[in-house]
Amino acid sequence: MAVFTPVSESDAQKLLTDYALGELVSLRGITAGIENTNYFLTTTEGEYVLTLFEVLTREQLPFYIELMHHLATHGVPVPEPQTLNDGTRLTTLHGKPCAIVSRLSGGYEPDPSAAHCALAGHTLARAHLAGRSFSISQPNLRGLSWWQENIPKVIPFLSGSQTELITQVLQEQTAFADSDTYRALPFGPAHCDLFRDNVLFDGTFEMPRMGGIIDFYFAGCDTWLFDVAVSVNDWCIERNTGVFQHDKLQAWLEAYASVRPFTDEEKLAWPVLLQAAALRFWVSRLYDFYLPRPAQTLKPHDPRHFERILRARRNTPAPAL
Incomplete structure (x- = not known):
């Protein structure tokens, strides 16, 4: 979740034209983690997370994206991958495969009971x-x-x-x-x-x-x-x-x-x-x-x-x- 690949607001605005998720309101990089590039993405329609995959290949990614989709449709609380206008749930940005998923409510508990x-x-x-x-x-x-x-x-x-x-x-x-x-x-x-x-x-x-x-x-x-x-x-x-x-x-x-x-x-x-x-x-x-x-x-x-x-x-x- 470290920022390996910079994404500008104009990049995000262009990406959103491939979805029915509204217009860009804000974009903020997530610094925690070590594997992918993640941004909090806010639009006029809701709160999302934009992920660019730095290690996983396009061939490997359907497992992860479709697993989240499967679990969400079975009532398990997980981020829901958003569907593009062409019916797919995976696209590309700056030469990296990427996806937008719903942002769940709440926060993590560092000292759980x-x-x-x-x-x-x-x-x-x-x-x-x-x-x-x-x-x-x-x-x-x-x-x-x-x-x-x-x-x-x-x-x-x-x-x-x-x-x-x-x-x-x-x-x-x-x-x-x-x-x-x-x-x-x-x-x-x-x-x-x-x-x-x-x-x-x-x-x-x-x-x-x-x-x-x-x-x-x-x-x-x-x-x-x-x-x-x-x-x-x-x-x-x-x-x-x-x-x-x-x-x-x-x-x-x-x-x-x-x-x-x-x-x-x-x-x-x-x-x-x-x-x-x-x-x-x-x-x-x-x-x-x-x-x-x-x-x-x-x-x-x-x-x-x-x-x-x-x-x-x-x-x-x-x-x-």
Whole structure:
């Protein structure tokens, strides 16, 4: 969501002629994030988000755009991709594929309560079940094969103990992905990046209401348990240590399971998938920190955060599902 590609008001005005979304009122760049160029786009018809895709290709994008459209039509609160005058939902700006989606109400909660965690878990489970009837398939592009490809690129920047840890965990995850337990896990479209800043809430802190899930551009078909593990590794932890806060974790998991109960295989796989989720973001943050792409406004995250979480998952027994 960093601004890699500048978009002027005249650019936006011209783009809007391909939609029935009214006239431009304002355009403001969004500086958070590390993957795409995003702008808040206000028109005489409403509030939207304009996204230019800096990494994903035009061939890959229909999965993300149509998944959001599918979930929205099934009542899941997600940004609705807007349809162009020609009936499509994807176009091009400055040589980059781009889309306009509805802007959801609310804001993200940086210090979520157990109530926020329950709402997030409940909504993710609804999204997983709604995704069962989605017809397009695309792998999680930041899954095991991506870890295998990119860990060798970041190892030169690591200490000996870090190298030992990241290599060991990769070997364990590679072996587990070839197991019968892994192959039995429920699988389908998954968000794969459901951090607290990708969920919006209305209401008050004491009585929050779900605004919606945003930023599906890391989504892919993966085990739903991996999606859960990614989420609780961010929502339900003590920030400085990565250790779980059990009231939040219990609220998150119980709310999810009330919609989609966990299977026996998922209960067996849970400790391994919690480590997989921590590894995925340690690797990507190492890559973005040491091998960044140029951007006008880019704030790389500290990769040590997910190293701490990974060590915590290995050193402390995983709470049961």
